[in-house]
Amino acid sequence: MLYPVSTLDELAEYSSFGFEVQTEQGIVDGFLVKTATDQYLAYKNHCPHQHLPLNWNPHQFLDKNNELIVCAMHLALFELETGQCVAGPCTGKSLTPLSIEIRDRVVWLSIES
Ligand code: FES
Numbered sequence: 199m200l201y202p203v204s205t206l207d208e209l210a211e212y213s214s215f216g217f218e219v220q221t222e223q224g225i226v227d228g229f230l231v232k233t234a235t236d237q238y239l240a241y242k243n244h245c246p247h248q249h250l251p252l253n254w255n256p257h258q259f260l261d262k263n264n265e266l267i268v269c270a271m272h273l274a275l276f277e278l279e280t281g282q283c284v285a286g287p288c289t290g291k292s293l294t295p296l297s298i299e300i301r302d303r304v305v306w307l308s309i310e311s
Contacts, residue, residue, distance in 0.1 A: 200299065200306040203230065207303065209238070214259035214267070216243060221309050227251065228296050229259050230305065231267060231278050238305060240296035241281050245269050247288035267293070 201219045209215055215230040227243045229252075243251050243259075253259050254270040261268045266284070267276035274286025281293030297308040 199309050199311045200301075201226075201309065203228075203240075203298065203305045203307050205304050206300070209305065212257050213264045214257060216253060216257050216259065217307075219307050221307070222311055223309060226296065226307060226309070228307070229253070229257075230298070231259065233278050238298060238300065239278065239281075240298045240305075240307065241267070241293040242296060244294070245272075245274065245288060246283065246291035246293065247274075 201221055203217050203219060204215060213232055217228055219226045228240050229243050230238050230240050232238055245252055252269045259267050267278060272286055274283055274288055276283050276293055281295055283289050283291050299306045299308050
């Protein structure tokens with residue numbers, strides 16, 4: 199089942215974008231990141247070691263260079279392309295990826311029903 203997250207026009211000004219989407223299985227708290235090759239990827243908004251949200255501010259999930267995802271509380275760093283933690287208390291663990299599709303300039307969250 200597909201759920202709308204955002205439009206590409208809305209995302210144009212963001213390097214990362216937080217969202218909450220109501221699905222049949224409940225609310226999905228996630229975020230989108232844009233890679234260096236302009237590809238969009240999505241992850242659940244919780245750290246693999248304490249299951250806390252990663253951000254303190256809306257839509258701010260990246261370090262100051264927009265190169266890595268950061269946990270605002272512990273400054274753990276995660277690769278954009280893989281979600282793998284490369285520094286911090288969860289090194290070696292990974293964020294949970296979410297499946298997305300882009301159709302007609304809309305980003306859709308894809309959840310198996
Ligand atoms: S909650 Fe795990 S690094 Fe912050």
